[in-house]
Amino acid sequence: MKRILTDKQKELIESFGVVQEGMGLSPASARVDALLIVADSTELTFDEIRETLKLSKSATSNAINNLIMLKRIGYKTKLGDRKRYFHTRLGQWKNVFIDGIEGLTAYNEVVKEILINRTDSTKQFNQQLKDFTEFIEYYQKESTKLIKNWKKN
Amino acid sequence: MKRILTDKQKELIESFGVVQEGMGLSPASARVDALLIVADSTELTFDEIRETLKLSKSATSNAINNLIMLKRIGYKTKLGDRKRYFHTRLGQWKNVFIDGIEGLTAYNEVVKEILINRTDSTKQFNQQLKDFTEFIEYYQKESTKLIKNWKKN
DNA sequence: TTTTCGGTTCTGTAATTAGAGAACCAAAGT
DNA sequence: ACTTTGGTTCTCTAATTACAGAACCGAAAA
Structure with missing residues (x-):
């Protein structure tokens, strides 16, 4: 068994693991994801x-x-080899960003339904809610553009 | 004790509660937050x-x-009344969005440190990582602008 | 000075999540 | 046919989180 990681790399996996736990991954998932970004070999x-x-x-x-x-990760296989070789998909981060932006839609749908059902005696409050839903739509459109325009892709 | 909610409002609090749980709030927090958005009275x-x-x-x-x-919420007090009156801060969603964008900084710092410590034998991989960190910085700047430019505020 | 009000904090428990270890399984190799 | 490989799934336990209920606490009222 070859040892794959230096101490520095182990430390980086822990730091990155912690910030990814904060973003909702389980400890094990966070570290697997980090490993595939930190390790010298990009296919494990x-x-x-x-x-x-x-x-x-x-x-x-x-x-x-x-x-x-x-x-967040993917894998490939090699001919005449049953193993799977896993790699990070950080290179395709655009997809993850876009999924995140699209994820706002479900949230916005509920806010809109709340708005429809609100008493109309709180005009200003309701207007703020409406502004918010409109902003989300604007933000979704515009930040999707930001991603598309990045480095003139 | 006055009853504050219609059945429809209860249903909306549950739906909104569920989507907010998905965004990391505890069940109770998610429902309190939802209540202050759904209830006819905006101060409870x-x-x-x-x-x-x-x-x-x-x-x-x-x-x-x-x-x-x-x-996500705030409160105010009334003269000669010890109670606190809580309200949603959804009207100030800009702050929450901006905090979210700034939260990417910590993530990006770790990715940059990983990059510094990566073997230089994976040029293309490292370049993708670099592109990613640059994109995050670009995205932070540009989406901050998006927020500022919203309705010419 | 004692009681009430508007909460906060502590203690115990139920529910959920994370992960170990072993059993299991299909495909390939012998 | 049986063994090995590359995993997946099941069962059980440990750790964490969410919450109820009760004890607690400071400020104001009585």
Whole structure:
């Protein structure tokens, strides 16, 4: 078993793990995601991940599948080799950003329904709510443009 | 005890509560926040909140203080009245959005430190990471502008 | 000075989540 | 046919979170 990480790399995985926990990932998912960004090798197998992070097979399996669902990692296979080689998808961060922006839609739908059902005796309050829903729509459109226009892609 | 909510309002608090739980609030916090947006009265006291949502005093107290820390609600007092009157701060959503954007800074700092420590044998990968950190900075600047330019404020 | 009001804090418990370890499984190798 | 590989799924336990209920506390009222 080759040792994959320097001490500095371990430290970086912990820091990055912590900030990603703050963004809603489980500890194991956060560290798997971080590992694939920090490690010298950009393609690691299930067992390399498990050994390096000292996780059980179940924790490794669940973390990996969770990250795949979130589109934060992906994998490829090699001909005549059953293993999967996992890699970060940070290079495709645009998708994740766009999913995040689209996620505001569900939130906005509820706010709009609240607005429809509000008493009309609080005009100013209701107007603020309306401004807010309009801003969300504006923000969704405009920040999608920001992403598209980034470096004239 | 006056009954504050219609059935429709109760339903809206539940839907909105659920989407806000998905955004990291505890069930009680999510419902207190929703209540202050849905209720006809835009200013509710501690006991009105507690009775309406059927929460214990401790749950009410913790939820309220949590929401105040997150700047999602505020309160005012009235002369000769010890009670606090809580209200949503959705009208000041700009602050919350801006805090969210600024929150990306901590994330980006770690990514930059990872980049500094990466092997230089993965040029393309490292370049993607660099693009990403640059995009975050661009996105922070530009979306701050989006907020400022909204309706020429 | 004692009681009431408007909460806060502490203690115990129920519910949820995270993860270990073992059993399990399908496909490939022997 | 059985063994190995590369995982997945099940079961159980530990840790964390959410909350109720009661004790508590300071300021004001009586």
